[in-house]
Amino acid sequence: MYRTTMRRLRDGGKYLSNAIRKRENRSYSNLPCDTVYGGPKPQDPVKRVTLRHLASKYTKKKPITMLTAYDYPSAVHVDQAGIDICLVGDSVGMVVHGHDTTLPVTMDDMLLHCRAVARGARRSLLVGDLPFGSYEQSPSQAVANATRLLKEGGMDAVKLEGGYGSRVTAAKAIVEAGIAVMGHVGLTPQAISALGGFRPQGQTSSGAKMVLEHALALQESGCFAIVLECLPSPVSAAITSALKIPTIGIGAGSKCSGQVLVYHDILGMMQHPHYVKVTPKFCKQYAQVGNIVNEALVSYREEVTNGTFPSRAHSPYQMDAAELDSFIGELEGSGLSLAAEAASTASKGSSENNETVVQVKR
Ligand SMILES: Nc1nc(=O)c2c([nH]1)NC[C@@H]1CN(c3ccc(C(=O)N[C@@H](CCC(=O)O)C(=O)O)cc3)CN21
């Protein structure tokens, strides 16, 4: 132990960089499913998307793909689909926690979701939203919380909203601390109190000019990309043209350098009337997972109610005949004759029923 520690110390950075290399070379082969999405194949070594990858896509005018994920399974899916950037958005507060706005989301909420996503996504670049109240007070507050998202949340970069002076100063301070920052202008949901609703932005000449100025200021502060939310297409086209860094649009038309949407929205999981008021109309649904979930849950309820579930196929655990006989004997010997009869009947039921038994290995 002492020797190993000494060797690591003498090695200096070498031990660490070998450990990192090992981690990066982990392969997908231990993941359970193949991919049919055109993303990385299970046998491919895992290479994290980097800012250089994004810059290269941007230069080649290849659209950058981004999607939210809030937990381990959604992160695995985003990763397997070959999406470039996985955003742990503060929209988690609305989509997963049922709030009407993103305002109640805390750093602790974000860190919990970030850690789950970081366990699931090994290839996508991980960006975590700085939540409302975690970066507005001072550049040092912004740096402290951005640092937590990387250190405790496992993120690769952070995102913050707004392009007014203090936000630009915060973005600059975070970049100077060595943390990659994504900006976010147009509809900034954390400003709902000032904006008066989830309204499209930049619909007047002066409004559009202000959004452009905010985007330019964020670029100047060192942001590596900027989200443009709910803007008319000509405005996001102009901003994209004026900037030297990628723009990622949401409800901002097709002229951005990339697109982002919310996981549950594209899957059609927010179609229950309960969600209608928070599901934006710019979102395309690529599936109707909500309906599939509803049908599955109703089937389960019905099958448990009418006794068809669990059948033998889903009752996989066996007992040797000798052990069973001995158990039934024990029950009878203890005066539990009804219990003994129940055990005996159940064993006959299972041998009469000739459905295939699914062997669950543990
Ligand atoms: N599920 C979900 N998807 C999102 O894209 C998303 C969230 N939640 N939560 C955080 C923000 C909020 N977003 C939203 C929410 C609603 C509208 C929307 O319905 N806008 C209406 C105007 C509503 C009004 O005028 O009050 C529109 O017509 O675009 C737009 C963006 C985008 N983000």
Ligand SMILES: CC(C)C(=O)C(=O)O
């Ligand atoms: C919609 C995206 C850009 C976002 O900020 C979020 O999901 O929180």
Ligand SMILES: [Mg+2]
């Ligand atoms: Mg957000």
